[in-house]
Amino acid sequence: IFCFLLVISQLHSYPLLLQRIDRIKMKTELEIARECQLQSIERIAEKIDVPTEELENYGKYIAKVPLKLIDEKRVKKSNLILVTAISPTKAGIGKTTVSIGLSMAMNRLGHKSVLALREPSLGPCFGMKGGATGGGYAQVLPMDRINLHFTGDFHAITSAHNMIAALLDNYLYQHHEEGFALKDVLWRRVLDVNDRNLRCITTGLGAKTNGLLSESGFDITPASEIMAILCLATDEEDLRRRIDNVLLGITLDDNPFCVKDLGIGGAMTVLLRDALNPNLVQTIEGTAAFIHGGPFANIAHGCNSILATKMAMTFGDYVVTEAGFGADLGAEKFLDIKCRKAGIQPRLTVLVATIMGLKMHGGMQVGDPENGCCEHIRKGLENLDRHIANMQHMGQRVIVTLNRFGNDTEEDIAIVSEHCEKLGIGFALNEAYMKGSEGCMDLAQLAIDEIAAHPSEDIAYSYTDEANVKDKITAVAKQIYGAKQVIFKKQALEMLERIAKWNLERYPVCIAKTQYSLSDDAKQHGVPKDFTFTIRDLVINTGAEMIVAIAGDIMRMPGLPRHPQAERIDLQDGLLIGLE
Numbered sequence: 109i110f111c112f113l114l115v116i117s118q119l120h121s122y123p124l125l126l127q128r129i130d131r132i133k134m135k136t137e138l139e140i141a142r143e144c145q146l147q148s149i150e151r152i153a154e155k156i157d158v159p160t161e162e163l164e165n166y167g168k169y170i171a172k173v174p175l176k177l178i179d180e181k182r183v184k185k186s187n188l189i190l191v192t193a194i195s196p197t198k199a200g201i202g203k204t205t206v207s208i209g210l211s212m213a214m215n216r217l218g219h220k221s222v223l224a225l226r227e228p229s230l231g232p233c234f235g236m237k238g239g240a241t242g243g244g245y246a247q248v249l250p251m252d253r254i255n256l257h258f259t260g261d262f263h264a265i266t267s268a269h270n271m272i273a274a275l276l277d278n279y280l281y282q283h284h285e286e287g288f289a290l291k292d293v294l295w296r297r298v299l300d301v302n303d304r305n306l307r308c309i310t311t312g313l314g315a316k317t318n319g320l321l322s323e324s325g326f327d328i329t330p331a332s333e334i335m336a337i338l339c340l341a342t343d344e345e346d347l348r349r350r351i352d353n354v355l356l357g358i359t360l361d362d363n364p365f366c367v368k369d370l371g372i373g374g375a376m377t378v379l380l381r382d383a384l385n386p387n388l389v390q391t392i393e394g395t396a397a398f399i400h401g402g403p404f405a406n407i408a409h410g411c412n413s414i415l416a417t418k419m420a421m422t423f424g425d426y427v428v429t430e431a432g433f434g435a436d437l438g439a440e441k442f443l444d445i446k447c448r449k450a451g452i453q454p455r456l457t458v459l460v461a462t463i464m465g466l467k468m469h470g471g472m473q474v475g476d477p478e479n480g481c482c483e484h485i486r487k488g489l490e491n492l493d494r495h496i497a498n499m500q501h502m503g504q505r506v507i508v509t510l511n512r513f514g515n516d517t518e519e520d521i522a523i524v525s526e527h528c529e530k531l532g533i534g535f536a537l538n539e540a541y542m543k544g545s546e547g548c549m550d551l552a553q554l555a556i557d558e559i560a561a562h563p564s565e566d567i568a569y570s571y572t573d574e575a576n577v578k579d580k581i582t583a584v585a586k587q588i589y590g591a592k593q594v595i596f597k598k599q600a601l602e603m604l605e606r607i608a609k610w611n612l613e614r615y616p617v618c619i620a621k622t623q624y625s626l627s628d629d630a631k632q633h634g635v636p637k638d639f640t641f642t643i644r645d646l647v648i649n650t651g652a653e654m655i656v657a658i659a660g661d662i663m664r665m666p667g668l669p670r671h672p673q674a675e676r677i678d679l680q681d682g683l684l685i686g687l688e
Contacts, residue, residue: 134542137243137688141251144392152390156222156423164385166259169250172385173398175343175415179422183452186421187559190454191430192439192499194461194491195633196623197468200237202511202541203430206460206548209246209540211428212393213552216545222424223248223397226412226432227262227387228255229330229404231302231666234674238688244541246548247392252684254389254399261338262300262329262402264383268351268376269298269334273324275372276356277311281319290357290365293322294648300329304667327664330404331620334376336652338383339401339413340449347384348377354651364610366650386416393545396423405432406623407664409441409654414450421452426556433623435459435495436588443502443567444584445616445654453567455559457504458551460538461492461524463516469634485523490635492524494626496533498588503568507534507558509551511541534558573614577607580617581643581657589626591641600657603646607655612648621659628660 135143149171150160163171191210193201207223214221225248228240239255241248248254257263273295280290299306306326312319329335333354341347352373357365367373386400400416403409410432411417420427431438439457447453467481470488492508499506508528510521521537528535536554539547570587571580578596585591596604607613622630627639647656658664676686 134244137239137241137247137251138684140245141247141249141392142683144249146249147390147394149388149390152394152396153388155394156220156396158388158423163388167253169389170253170259171388172259172382173388173419174385177422178415178418180418182423183418183421186424187426187456188417188421188452188454189426189428189456189458189555189559190439190442190504191428191458191460192435192442192495193433193459194465194495195434195436195469195625197462197465198236198624199464201460201462201465202243203460204240205242205244205246205541206458206509206511206538206551207428207430208242208248208391208395208397209538209545209548210458210552210555211397211426212246212391212395212540212545213548214426214428214556215393215395216549217552217556219426219556220424221395221426221428222420223391223395224412224417224420224427224429225397225399226430227258227399227402229262229328229402230256230300231328231330233687234677235302235666235672236669238673242391243688245392245544246540248389248397248399249392250389252687255687258399259383259387261383261387261400264380265332265334265338266298266300266329268379269329269332271379272354272356272367272370272372272376273297275370277319277322279370284320289360291360291362292358293324293356294358295354295356296324297326298329298332299326302328302666302668302672304663304665307663307665325665328404328407328666330402331407331664333649333652334380335401335403336409336649336654338380339403339409339411340446340652341384342414342450344377344381344384347380348373350651350653351376351380355648358606362606362609364650384415386413386419403432405438405441407620407662408656409445409618410438411442411446414446417452418450435499436626437621437623439499440502440570440584440588441618443504444570445618447567448569448616449653453564454504455564456555457499457506458555459492459495459499459506459508460511461508462511462513463520463524464513466492466524471634482519482523485520488634489524489527491626491633493531494590494635496531501568501587502570503565505558505562505565507536507554509536509538512537512539573616576613577615577617577646577655578604581619584617584619585641589641590635590637590639591627592638594641594643597642597644599645600643603648607646607648612650612655615649615653615655617657618654619657619659620662620664622662628662
């Protein structure tokens with residue numbers, strides 16, 4: 109009787125009831141991936157005309173592709189599509205899933221599309237977010253290997269970074285009796301693990317033979333300057349040049365002390381030589397995907413490598429790539445840093461939203477009743493509008509896609525669709541998670557039509573190369589985030605003086621801040637107004653050739669939640685479970 113009454117009570121929302129039932133029946137990412145019949149990596153390469161004899165295989169389904177295959181003439185002819193998002197919830201917005209679905213749908217429509225994505229970090233995989241290979245029926249495969257050790261690129265970066273730290277400590281130890289010392293050691297260590305206990309450490313405790321007593325700390329590997337260098341280098345020679353220029357500390361007479369002063373640039377290049385080549389894998393429907401590099405966008409520049417993007421553009425007519433977190437972080441850095449350095453630009457920007465995200469930005473709290481949630485959605489559209497305006501201000505053609513979840517109603521979707529129509533912004537629903545490419549056909553056709561109808565425009569950067577670093581940071585904070593004023597703490601002001609003295613003003617800026625808000629306060633959802641943006645420190649990346657500005661209380665080494673994903677990951681009968 110109870111079940112009968114429940115069904116009767118839900119007849120007014122029968123389609124929604126079916127969606128919820130389908131969601132309950134939905135297989136896990138691992139189950140879906142395990143049932144997929146993978147194609148050999150040679151077959152994937154043949155589809156996009158990559159010479160199979162050039163592949164360096166890592167098993168049957170993964171290969172590295174040599175840099176010599178990049179063709180700059182073909183790069184210029186390719187259509188690059190950037191996927192970004194509104195400010196995300198803690199569960200994310202689903203940019204990777206949308207990116208995969210979009211590229212697969214373009215291929216389904218008869219076009220030659222290739223993906224260019226970042227590699228997942230072990231920190232989130234075992235921490236709060238879980239894996240980063242898409243979801244449902246829009247995944248890159250083999251998802252277990254990509255999410256875990258993959259081809260060892262992250263390990264190579266971690267090893268090179270920490271090798272530099274060890275060699276620097278040894279140099280200081282071996283030469284301190286000669287009077288050599290650094291008044292500031294700037295090079296920390298990295299680990300691809302979320303570990304708050306390692307944020308600040310003391311090294312050299314115990315006997316004198318254990319080294320010099322000093323303070324240090326760990327960042328997560330995606331925040332490493334070596335990661336940024338790998339993602340911004342254009343070839344092996346450029347990689348070596350950048351490594352040599354990495355700033356390690358400041359001498360007693362206030363001059364920079366770099367890797368080249370240790371004479372170890374060649375050794376570090378050897379460690380990173382294999383990691384420099386992009387990785388080729390496939391989606392669940394056999395679309396080629398280059399996955400390479402993995403800087404976070406909240407604490408680093410948030411884009412896959414220039415080399416992977418150019419490799420994809422060499423072999424794809426339409427290349428779909430994504431930039432981390434919201435458009436205020438990943439997309440801004442994609443345009444102001446990556447595109448500026450690489451000489452590329454997107455033909456189209458796809459802005460991803462979710463009903464859950466819009467409700468959050470509209471003031472809805474966890475546990476609030478669903479009654480009246482439409483007003484929360486309408487209020488939350490302010491966040492969407494701000495990101496649209498920012499991207500348009502930077503010269504981008506923007507369309508919006510709503511990443512649909514099982515409990516999204518037709519009324520919810522109509523609110524977003526009608527709002528975009530009023531703005532004159534193209535809109536398409538995305539159901540790639542549930543339906544793969546079939547659920548992304550409207551978005552793919554919309555993207556193709558928009559690119560065909562509108563000529564490419566030059567990027568309107570947030571600042572010029574000639575502006576000083578303080579003005580560059582202020583420009584981003586005011587134009588993109590909407591800050592009323594920007595305050596620089598004492599330590600940041602001291603670094604600004606050093607940057608000017610060393611003639612490093614030409615570098616672009618990479619602002620490290622919370623991803624959950626346009627401001628530097630994670631709790632300020634929606635579109636914060638009249639706020640003060642605080643820069644507490646600056647990190648000089650002379651190898652990556654950018655200045656990292658640390659805003660608010662952002663940490664470059666994340667911590668673990670009370671119940672991390674690691675509690676659910678296991679092996680059962682030889683099969684991996686819990687990695688989602």
